[in-house]
Structures are given as structure tokens and as C-alpha cells.
Amino acid sequence: MSDRDSYGLGRKELHELYRALRLTRTAEERLEILQKQGHVTGGLYRSLGQEAGAVGAAFALRRRDDGTGDFLAHTVRAAGALFLFGGDLEDFFRQYMAKGSGPTRGREANVHWFDFQKGFVGPVSPLGTMIEIMAGITLSFRLRGEERIGMVFYGDGASSTGAWHEGLNFAAVQRCPMILMVENNQWAFSTPTHKNTRVASFADKGPGYGIGADSVDGTDVLEVFDTVRRAATLVRSGEGTRMVELRYFRRLGHAQHDPQDYVDPALIAEWEKKDPLDQYRRRLINNEWATESELDAIDSEVFEACRVAAEKVIDEPKPHGPDAVDDVYTDVRVAYPWTRSEAPNPAAART
Amino acid sequence: MTTTMETSAPEHLTKTSRGEAVTLLEAISEALFEEMTADESVFLLGEDIGVYGGAFKVTRGFLEHFGANRVIDTPIAEGGFTGAAAGAAHMGLRPVVEIQFMDFISPAYDVITNYIATSLYRGAGPMPLVIRGPVGGGNRGGPFHSQNVEMAFFHTPGLKIVYPSTAYDAKGLLKAAIRDDNPVLFEEHKGLYRAPALREVLPDEDFVVPLGKARTVREGQDLTVVTYGAMVHKSVEAADILDAEDGLSVDIIDLRTLLPMDDDAIVDSVKKTNRLLIVHEDTRTGGIAGEIAMRVSEKAFEWLDAPMLRVTAIDAPVPYSGSLEDYFLPQVDDVVKAARYLAAY
Known part of the structure; x- marks a missing residue:
């Protein structure tokens, strides 16, 4: 694979990839600003250094907005995939700011949201569970004879859970058309990979389930794209479940509250040289697939889009407290705490 | 689904239509059979439910009648196939999961409480899913084939829990559970499955017993x-x-x-x-x-x-x-x- 290989992608698509990488980074940088201003509810989990994994992989799938396309289960460090699947930028900020106007109406955090027409399903925090869920989603594709496939992201840490094993084993046996995307960023919170597994590569786990697995440099967006595209072809043609390991490095803490003083700074500096956005930009320029000014224009457009979207959302209302009782069931409303609606009167109780 | 097989209904699943009395277990089988016949989106997942017909034979004859796409023998992994059922429910199917003995539901506790029961609230839409299986003691089953599991899940907003005591209720409640858009845990006391005193002639019509009513x-x-x-x-x-x-x-x-x-x-x-x-x-x-x-x-x-x-x-x-x-x-x-x-x- 030469640095000059564009894997059959045209200029427009190559630029689209760049924009998705830039959007991931800039949207998260905007979140940092918002967090410092006190607008973000809960943690902020950056994907710095991992953007190309999500973007390259999602770009290889069939993305539709009418409920007929492929399906994505993203993670908080795969926002680029969410955006490529049509996740709205304003909704992204609404979710982080816990707004009532957001897709989960303030019930859930950050990227944990859903759109089955566009084809994405948000995660639950114990991420191994999402392998089970995607197994079922893609089982339905197979049972109905649809040519759709699914892709589920999760970290190296989730690879140790029982749910991961049970979901993957089920999927492999049932030949569910799905790709497991292992985000091997070398850290599960503060736990290094060697304390999570004894395999040298997460791709080594594939043969234990009778499935094919690949391992790819997760900082190289085109290599990720090409690897996943080939995996997707196999999965779609009936091979069933496959796995792709994305190799990269989490250059910031688990979340913004984590200074990651357990990581050797020299290691971080080394991985900075492999920054996915920088290396892709150099490649676009060197191969004359884009000019500096074209890329600068994309940068400016994305910066403005994020600034405008975030500012629009800041003043939107928080959800109404009593709405907390809604949507527990489709048909039964749970009770309000009786002390919230009336002043308790002991005498009335005895009548 | 694409593969419903056209065969006549097996005799042991149509006793009610001939005016014969059924046990509580047969009432459950009839409920499953009728709902699968009426609605192609209903399908079954569980251990040994297909070729073997289920550990208690609740689904005997189902594989032959409905085919392997609607009666799925699973690996021994309650979390895996219950989670898969949830994914299928997202896509508009109505899975009915059998837990071979409800004592074995614990690996699925995570996906039921964290994922399935919270789905609607999190904005991921309805979760039309039934998890059913045998519970209860009195059969000298020991610690792992006798438990009642309701209270492990009772503290789970978003879930419904059903526990019938008669053949009529078992059939009517299970049909209502399958048609419900919320996840339902359905407990079947194995001591009642074939109790002769519970045999009864059920109405030969499509009836449900509404959930939430004593x-x-x-x-x-x-x-x-x-x-x-x-x-x-x-x-x-x-x-x-x-x-x-x-x-x-x-x-x-x-x-x-x-x-x-x-x-x-x-x-x-x-x-x-x-x-x-x-x-x-x-x-x-x-x-x-x-x-x-x-x-x-x-x-x-x-x-x-x-x-x-x-x-x-x-x-x-x-x-x-x-x-x-x-x-x-x-x-x-x-x-x-x-x-x-x-x-x-």
C-alpha cells in the first residue's frame, strides 16, 4: 500500500473524509470550551488521535436515511462515525448539554442516542453489551434477507467482558452480518492493555470464534477505510461476523477529569507524530488531492458550523423536571412522588 | 420473515380448538403457537427449544412447523441471546426468549436491567420482548433449578413481570405479553405445568388477559x-x-x-x-x-x-x-x- 494510493476514492470523497476528521476534532474542541464555561453536563471523553478509526470505518458502509442502510453502534470515541451516519451536530451539542430539545430529551448523555432510520444505535456504558445488541440487529437483517450489515465499536477493555464473549459467540454461530471494531487505544481508563489480555493483537481473538479478523493502523484513515471496505464485502456476501482491530493511542485521559499521570509523556509525544489529521492532510497535499486553501476552507467552515451550532443550543431549555415520569412504559405512567403535588394532610388520610 | 413453512398445525397444539382440556404448559404452548401464526414478526430464541422442543417440551413441534429462522436454538449464553433478542426487537421483530430454567437468567441481568428495561426511556423506542421460563420449587431441583427470580428484577423500572397461576391466565397473559410493546418477564411455575387439577377447557377464541390486573x-x-x-x-x-x-x-x-x-x-x-x-x-x-x-x-x-x-x-x-x-x-x-x-x- 503506497502513500500515493487513494483506494479508488475521488477528490470529493477524499475531501469528505478530511471534513469528517476535522469535524470530530473541532466539535470536541468546542465541547472543551463549553465545558470550561460550565455548559456540559457530565464527562467529556476525547477521541484525540483516534478520529481516523471511526471515520475510515463508517465511510466504508452504506449510509442511508430511510431505514434501509447499514447500521452503526458507535462509542463516545467514535463521534466521527456518528456524524457520517447523519448524527446532527446540534443534537450532538444538545446531548452534551443535557437539553430537553435533544434526541433523548435529557435522559441520556453525549453520544448515547438513536436514529433507526439513519441507522445508528447509541451505546450503554458497559460496552460489551453492544455486541449482543448488534448481533440481534444484524440477525434481523439475515432473517429478513436484507443486504444490510452492522458495525459495532468498543474498546480494548470491553473485550474482557462476558457480554462481549456471549454476543460474539452468538453472532459467529448465527453468521450475523456484522463487523466488530476494536478501538485498541491501549488504555481502559488507567488499565493498560497487557492487564486486560494476553493476546498480542486483538485480532488474535477472532480465530477462537471461528471468524476472520484484521488489524489496521487506526491513525491512517485510508488504510482503515480500505480494510473495513474489504471486510464489509465479505460480511455482506454471507461470510458472517468479522473483526477489525484499530491500533492507536489515547492521547488524552479517559475523560477530561483524568490527567493520565500514569502514562509516559514520551509515549504521548511519539504518538503525536502520528496524528491522524496531520498525516492525512500532508498526504492530501503531497499527492495533490487537495490544495492548502481547499483544506483551510474546510477547516473554517467546520469551525463556524461548530461555533454556530453550539451557540444556538446553549440557550435552549433544560427538560421539565416532572417529565422524569414519562416513557418508562409505553402504556403505564409511573406515579409522581405524592409529596411533590400536595401538602400532606394527616387528617385527610383518616376520612 | 421470509420463511414461514406451510404445514398443518400439530394436534397437540390445537386441543382447545377441539374442545379438549389443556394443562398450564399446553396453554402456554398454544399461546406461543397462535401468536406466531398470527404475527410473522414473533420468533423464538432459546436453548434446546428447536430440535429437542425445549427442556419441558413447551415448543415441541415448533421447529418443524415454523422453520429454523423462527425457532432458533442458541448457544448456552443467556446474556448473548437475550441481548440479541433486544437488537431484533429494535428492528421491529417480537422475540420470545426461553430461559431453560429461570435460575440461569443471571448472565442476562446486565442486558435486561441496563439495556432492555431502559430502552424506551433512553429514546431507543419500544422493546416488544418476552423473556419466559420455568421457576419455582417443590420438585427437588435443588438450588439451581428451583428459584423464583421476580425480586431480582422487581426493582427495574420499565420491565413488566407476570406470573400466572391457571391455564386460562397463562394463555391470556402470555398472548398479552407478546403483544405488549414493553419488555415482559414471564414466570411459569414448573409445579403447575402439568398439574392435573389445573387442566381446563379454554375458550376457543382469541382472548387475552390484560397485564396489570389482579x-x-x-x-x-x-x-x-x-x-x-x-x-x-x-x-x-x-x-x-x-x-x-x-x-x-x-x-x-x-x-x-x-x-x-x-x-x-x-x-x-x-x-x-x-x-x-x-x-x-x-x-x-x-x-x-x-x-x-x-x-x-x-x-x-x-x-x-x-x-x-x-x-x-x-x-x-x-x-x-x-x-x-x-x-x-x-x-x-x-x-x-x-x-x-x-x-x-
Whole structure:
């Protein structure tokens, strides 16, 4: 694979990839600003250094907005995939700011949201569970004879859970058309990979389930794209479940509250040289697939889009407290705490 | 689904249509069969349910009739296939999961409580999914084939929990559960599966028993017994003794659905009898009796003429040997004794 290989992608698509990488980074940088201003509810989990994994992989799938396309289960460090699947930028900020106007109406955090027409399903925090869920989603594709496939992201840490094993084993046996995307960023919170597994590569786990697995440099967006595209072809043609390991490095803490003083700074500096956005930009320029000014224009457009979207959302209302009782069931409303609606009167109780 | 097979319905799954009595187990099989016939989106997942027909033979003949795309034999991984059912439910299918013995549901606890029961609330839409399987003791099954699991899940908003005591209710409740857009945990007491006394001729029509509604098993004035599952029948036995020997009439409420609970049925009965005994086969601490007593305290405290009492299993794992298990489980005599105490209070 030469640095000059564009894997059959045209200029427009190559630029689209760049924009998705830039959007991931800039949207998260905007979140940092918002967090410092006190607008973000809960943690902020950056994907710095991992953007190309999500973007390259999602770009290889069939993305539709009418409920007929492929399906994505993203993670908080795969926002680029969410955006490529049509996740709205304003909704992204609404979710982080816990707004009532957001897709989960303030019930859930950050990227944990859903759109089955566009084809994405948000995660639950114990991420191994999402392998089970995607197994079922893609089982339905197979049972109905649809040519759709699914892709589920999760970290190296989730690879140790029982749910991961049970979901993957089920999927492999049932030949569910799905790709497991292992985000091997070398850290599960503060736990290094060697304390999570004894395999040298997460791709080594594939043969234990009778499935094919690949391992790819997760900082190289085109290599990720090409690897996943080939995996997707196999999965779609009936091979069933496959796995792709994305190799990269989490250059910031688990979340913004984590200074990651357990990581050797020299290691971080080394991985900075492999920054996915920088290396892709150099490649676009060197191969004359884009000019500096074209890329600068994309940068400016994305910066403005994020600034405008975030500012629009800041003043939107928080959800109404009593709405907390809604949507527990489709048909039964749970009770309000009786002390919230009336002043308790002991005498009335005895009548 | 694309592959419904056109074969005639097996005889053992159509007894009701010929006016024959069915057991509680056969009522469940008929409910599954009829719902799968009526709605192609209904399909089954579970261990040994296809070729073998299920450990208790609830799905005998289903694989041959509906085909392998709708009757799926799974790996031994309750979390894996329950989670997969949830994914399929997202896509508009209506999966019915069989847990071979409900004692084995624990690997699925994570996906049920964190994912399935929260789906609607998190904005991921309805979750039309039934998780059903055998529960309960009295069969010398030991600690791992005898448990009641309702209270492990009772504390889970978003989930419904159903526990029938008759063939009629089992069929009607299961059909309602399959049509419900919320996830339903459906407990089947294995001691009732083939109990001859529970055989009954069911209406030869499409009927459901609505979820969330209790049933008054018999009317009485002196005492309320709130119960469900196999304990309904022990409570009826006890009531017969109390009627014959003490002249006491007992109001018996069969909850049928534990979550959400029919508070009105309980409170109305307590306001009539002023005495409450709760009987459940599940263990004592953290059992449903505590929640019922709290609700009655909130809604009918002034009507009580005696402390609320409970008859339950003891706080121990389910023992294997018969003499131990009989001591462990609540018996008719326990119900009689507690009722006499309450009546005399």
C-alpha cells in the first residue's frame, strides 16, 4: 500500500473524509470550551488521535436515511462515525448539554442516542453489551434477507467482558452480518492493555470464534477505510461476523477529569507524530488531492458550523423536571412522588 | 420473515380448538403457537427449544412447523441471546426468549436491567420482548433449578413481570405479553405445568388477559390473602380449611402481574376485610410482601385492624432433599396458622 494510493476514492470523497476528521476534532474542541464555561453536563471523553478509526470505518458502509442502510453502534470515541451516519451536530451539542430539545430529551448523555432510520444505535456504558445488541440487529437483517450489515465499536477493555464473549459467540454461530471494531487505544481508563489480555493483537481473538479478523493502523484513515471496505464485502456476501482491530493511542485521559499521570509523556509525544489529521492532510497535499486553501476552507467552515451550532443550543431549555415520569412504559405512567403535588394532610388520610 | 413453512398445525397444539382440556404448559404452548401464526414478526430464541422442543417440551413441534429462522436454538449464553433478542426487537421483530430454567437468567441481568428495561426511556423506542421460563420449587431441583427470580428484577423500572397461576391466565397473559410493546418477564411455575387439577377447557377464541390486573380468586369478608403463582392454590386449600373449621371467609387476590402492581385490587380488598396476609413462595427478605405492605400502609393504613403479616419461604438457598425443601417452602398449614392469628388479633 503506497502513500500515493487513494483506494479508488475521488477528490470529493477524499475531501469528505478530511471534513469528517476535522469535524470530530473541532466539535470536541468546542465541547472543551463549553465545558470550561460550565455548559456540559457530565464527562467529556476525547477521541484525540483516534478520529481516523471511526471515520475510515463508517465511510466504508452504506449510509442511508430511510431505514434501509447499514447500521452503526458507535462509542463516545467514535463521534466521527456518528456524524457520517447523519448524527446532527446540534443534537450532538444538545446531548452534551443535557437539553430537553435533544434526541433523548435529557435522559441520556453525549453520544448515547438513536436514529433507526439513519441507522445508528447509541451505546450503554458497559460496552460489551453492544455486541449482543448488534448481533440481534444484524440477525434481523439475515432473517429478513436484507443486504444490510452492522458495525459495532468498543474498546480494548470491553473485550474482557462476558457480554462481549456471549454476543460474539452468538453472532459467529448465527453468521450475523456484522463487523466488530476494536478501538485498541491501549488504555481502559488507567488499565493498560497487557492487564486486560494476553493476546498480542486483538485480532488474535477472532480465530477462537471461528471468524476472520484484521488489524489496521487506526491513525491512517485510508488504510482503515480500505480494510473495513474489504471486510464489509465479505460480511455482506454471507461470510458472517468479522473483526477489525484499530491500533492507536489515547492521547488524552479517559475523560477530561483524568490527567493520565500514569502514562509516559514520551509515549504521548511519539504518538503525536502520528496524528491522524496531520498525516492525512500532508498526504492530501503531497499527492495533490487537495490544495492548502481547499483544506483551510474546510477547516473554517467546520469551525463556524461548530461555533454556530453550539451557540444556538446553549440557550435552549433544560427538560421539565416532572417529565422524569414519562416513557418508562409505553402504556403505564409511573406515579409522581405524592409529596411533590400536595401538602400532606394527616387528617385527610383518616376520612 | 421470509420463511414461514406451510404445514398443518400439530394436534397437540390445537386441543382447545377441539374442545379438549389443556394443562398450564399446553396453554402456554398454544399461546406461543397462535401468536406466531398470527404475527410473522414473533420468533423464538432459546436453548434446546428447536430440535429437542425445549427442556419441558413447551415448543415441541415448533421447529418443524415454523422453520429454523423462527425457532432458533442458541448457544448456552443467556446474556448473548437475550441481548440479541433486544437488537431484533429494535428492528421491529417480537422475540420470545426461553430461559431453560429461570435460575440461569443471571448472565442476562446486565442486558435486561441496563439495556432492555431502559430502552424506551433512553429514546431507543419500544422493546416488544418476552423473556419466559420455568421457576419455582417443590420438585427437588435443588438450588439451581428451583428459584423464583421476580425480586431480582422487581426493582427495574420499565420491565413488566407476570406470573400466572391457571391455564386460562397463562394463555391470556402470555398472548398479552407478546403483544405488549414493553419488555415482559414471564414466570411459569414448573409445579403447575402439568398439574392435573389445573387442566381446563379454554375458550376457543382469541382472548387475552390484560397485564396489570389482579384477579379475585374467591370473595371473603374476614381476611385478605394477596398471593400469586403456585401459592394461589395453597392459599385456596388453606381457605377451605379456615372455612370448614373456623367459619372464616377469605378474600383471595391473585396478582397475576407483579409489575406494575394492581394496587387498587389490594386496597379495595383490605378496606373490606381490614386484615392482610401476603403469601409468596419466594424468600422472605426483600420479597414482594414488603412492597405490598408499604403500599397498604400508604393507602389504607386506617382500615387495618391488625398488623400485616406474610408467609414466605425461609431466607435460604433452595435445598435439594425433600424434607429440607418442604420445610423451606411455605405450606398450607403456615397459611392457616397465620390467618387464624390475624383473625383473632
